[in-house]
Amino acid sequence: MRIPGVARCESALQPLLPALLVIAFAFAVASAAPKPAPIGPLLQARVIPDVIDEFRPSAEVAVRYGGTQVVDGHDIRPSIAAKPPDVRIRGAGCGSSGDLYALVMSDPDAPSPSNPSKREWLHWIVVDVPGGSDITKGKELVPYAGPTPPIGVHRYVFAIFKQKGTLQGITTPSSRASFKTRAFAAEHGLGLPVAALYFNATKEPASTNY
DSSP states (O other), rough: OOEEEEHHHHHHHHHGGHHHHHHHHHHHHHHHHHOOOOHHHHHHHHHHHHHSSOOOOEEEEEEEEEEEEEEOOBBBOTTTSOOOOOOOEESSOOOOOOEEEEEEEETTTOOOBBTTOOOEEEEEEEEEETTTBBBBGGGEEEOOOOOOSSSSEEEEEEEEEEEESSOOSSOOOOSTTTOOOOHHHHHHHOOSSSEEEEEOOOOOOOOOOO
């Protein structure tokens, strides 16, 4: 038995069902989309402007050294970061599955924070990284070199750029010293970063074990 009042409500809702379904789907997609990290920590630590220009985040990057997750401004021992980390990049939006990304890792405090005469020291470049996959699916242009800070607190910066397509005719930098992330991005038409992350590291004390 159908209750008249309820039946009238059901009839009134019928024309709205398609729109309601679209709204529900859009909400679900938005809820599942990556939430890019804010750039406040990058500004506070002067990663902006020492390495990159101010940008609007539009991708999410997760970096992990074994069981240690990289978080902006946190300290990581060089021994933990000696080998390449696991890196995953996801673009924001449902149409980002075919995107390609480039990663640049550098140290703007070489050889020391008080005298960064070799800013930046290049640690890693990987290009053609498919969004949503791990970093090993990309092309390693410059092999990974772990942090070896000689003195003071060094910032190690991961800058992520969205490519317009597969990078063609790209050349390997001639030196790790005095590398410029901005210049590399400009040379290859990468524009501003879409994500960035950094950690701090200092020289570890010599082992006292014999």
